Amino acid sequence: xxxxxxxxxxxxDCFRGATAICNLRRPHCCMADKDHLKLLAPGxxxxxxxxxxxxxxxxxxxxxxxxxxxxxxxxxxxANLAWGDLREARCECTDLSGADLVDANLRKGTxxxxxxxxxKMKKAYLAESDFFAQTLPxxxxxxxxxxxxxxxxxxSAGPEQE
Numbered sequence: 551x552x553x554x555x556x557x558x559x560x561x562x563d564c565f566r567g568a569t570a571i572c573n574l575r576r577p578h579c580c581m582a583d584k585d586h587l588k589l590l591a592p593g594x595x596x597x598x599x600x601x602x603x604x605x606x607x608x609x610x611x612x613x614x615x616x617x618x619x620x621x622x623x624x625x626x627x628x629a630n631l632a633w634g635d636l637r638e639a640r641c642e643c644t645d646l647s648g649a650d651l652v653d654a655n656l657r658k659g660t661x662x663x664x665x666x667x668x669x670k671m672k673k674a675y676l677a678e679s680d681f682f683a684q685t686l687p688x689x690x691x692x693x694x695x696x697x698x699x700x701x702x703x704x705x706s707a708g709p710e711q712e
Contacts, residue, residue: 582614582634590616594623601625612650632670 586609589600601609609629617635622642632652639659647667651674660680 582612583610586610587614590619590621590624594621594625598623598625601627 589597611634612630613633615635616639618638620640621644622640625645626649627645628648630650631654632650634654636659637655637657641664642660642662644664646669647665649669651669651671653673655675656679657675658678662680662682
């Protein structure tokens with residue numbers, strides 16, 4: 551629960567336009583590297599060439615507003631995208647192996663045929679996202695562990711017996 555003047559926000563309301571409130575709970579010590587953000591603009595070819603030249607560097611894109619950006623074909627291996635806003639991002643065939651997506655907003659994102667091996671996604675917001683042809687590094691039960699009371703009817707062991 552978060553307080554905004556006289557308004558109380560709960561859960562993921564901060565991802566629905568209440569940016570100032572969301573900033574209250576984001577880690578202020580961690581912000582995206584501005585140089586890394588600039589390198590995204592030219593596109594996948596230039597970004598991937600830079601990644602090939604700097605294989606040991608971990609891109610820091612944490613707490614960045616990447617809403618509706620196109621990352622198809624990008625090498626985002628080991629990238630720090632924690633607290634990032636990737637609403638409606640298009641990430642087809644994107645390598646997110648080992649990436650940190652903790653508390654990231656992936657709502658309505660498209661992640662078809664992307665790689666998520668060893669990816670950290672605890673508390674990532676996945677509503678309405680497209681993970682078609684995807685194997686994720688967790689089970690739905692693992693991802694929703696802290697929200698289990700809200701989803702009890704959907705996480706049953708199987709169909710009801712008559």
